[in-house]
Amino acid sequence: MILGMTTNNARFDGKVALVTGGASGMGLATARRFLDEGAQVVIAGRSEERLREAAEALDAGDRVLTVSTDVTKSADLERLAAAARSHFGHLDVVFANAGAATFKHVEEFTEADYDHVMNANLKGVYFTVQRLLPLLREGGSIVINASWTQYRGFGGGSVYAATKAAVASLTRSLAADLADRGIRVNAVSPGYIATDMFHAAVTSPEEIEAVRARVPLRRIGTSEDVATVVAFLASADAGYVNGVDLLVDGGLANTIVL
Numbered sequence: 436m437i438l439g440m441t442t443n444n445a446r447f448d449g450k451v452a453l454v455t456g457g458a459s460g461m462g463l464a465t466a467r468r469f470l471d472e473g474a475q476v477v478i479a480g481r482s483e484e485r486l487r488e489a490a491e492a493l494d495a496g497d498r499v500l501t502v503s504t505d506v507t508k509s510a511d512l513e514r515l516a517a518a519a520r521s522h523f524g525h526l527d528v529v530f531a532n533a534g535a536a537t538f539k540h541v542e543e544f545t546e547a548d549y550d551h552v553m554n555a556n557l558k559g560v561y562f563t564v565q566r567l568l569p570l571l572r573e574g575g576s577i578v579i580n581a582s583w584t585q586y587r588g589f590g591g592g593s594v595y596a597a598t599k600a601a602v603a604s605l606t607r608s609l610a611a612d613l614a615d616r617g618i619r620v621n622a623v624s625p626g627y628i629a630t631d632m633f634h635a636a637v638t639s640p641e642e643i644e645a646v647r648a649r650v651p652l653r654r655i656g657t658s659e660d661v662a663t664v665v666a667f668l669a670s671a672d673a674g675y676v677n678g679v680d681l682l683v684d685g686g687l688a689n690t691i692v693l
């Protein structure tokens with residue numbers, strides 16, 4: 436071991452972490468990371484089939500609990516909280532990661548599109564946190580998945596980007612609300628990350644290449660790039676980090692590449 440460095444593989448020993456949208460993409464990679472570092476994990480999402488497949492892939496037996504949950508429905512969130520409580524008793528970490536994207540020009544965007552994106556990305560995050568709060572132990576940690584798009588005008592993604600600006604704001608206010616319980620609240624803002632959501636929006640090889648060229652580090656991010664940062668924010672290593680939004684975007688939002 437290099438002097439001054441610590442090994443990180445047991446940061447979540449004895450802890451319980453809950454991940455919404457945990458059956459795919461960044462949620463699944465983060466659930467795996469928590470498990471690898473010793474946690475027990477609850478993963479929530481709407482599709483029971485995808486949850487079952489994810490649990491099989493995680494291959495951690497009864498250290499993983501799956502609960503089918505639509506985060507836009509309070510009754511589902513109540514069931515999620517009850518299931519987590521009866522299975523593990525409490526939570527130490529919540530990663531409010533579930534989200535939805537509909538990319539359309541303002542002239543095409545319908546009221547139904549608006550409700551879909553707003554409900555998943557803002558209402559869903561807010562009530563996920565609120566309904567799980569009674570289970571969170573003192574000193575616990577909440578991480579919210581925002582997005583680099585909150586920092587830029589994003590043609591075709593106006594409502595999506597607005598929801599992500601909103602959850603970055605929530606992060607700061609919730610950190611203040613929960614200060615007396617010693618619960619830290621932070622956000623992560625991924626750049627372009629190769630997940631189902633990304634590939635649904637960026638389809639052709641030419642589009643993928645154009646997107647890659649915008650990133651100073653010249654690569655599309657992976658779910659693991661984000662999982663490692665979420666694990667850091669959720670861990671005691673970030674014990675004095677509170678109310679921040681941390682970009683994990685290869686320099687995309689803050690840099691112009693000439």
Ligand SMILES: NC(=O)c1ccc[n+]([C@@H]2O[C@H](COP(=O)([O-])OP(=O)(O)OC[C@H]3O[C@@H](n4cnc5c(N)ncnc54)[C@H](OP(=O)(O)O)[C@@H]3O)[C@@H](O)[C@H]2O)c1
Nearest residue numbers: 456459460461480481482505506533534582627628630632
């Ligand atoms: N990929 C990117 O480039 C990128 C960049 C910045 C931020 N993000 C954000 O990262 C987060 C994760 O997305 P991802 O990229 O990893 O894509 P993903 O694999 O499509 O993950 C989205 C997850 O959210 C779940 N979900 C959607 N609506 C839900 C609802 N109403 N209730 C419960 N679960 C719901 C989905 O599961 P079910 O469909 O089974 O419910 C899915 O597991 C999202 O908040 C997204 O906005 C993505």
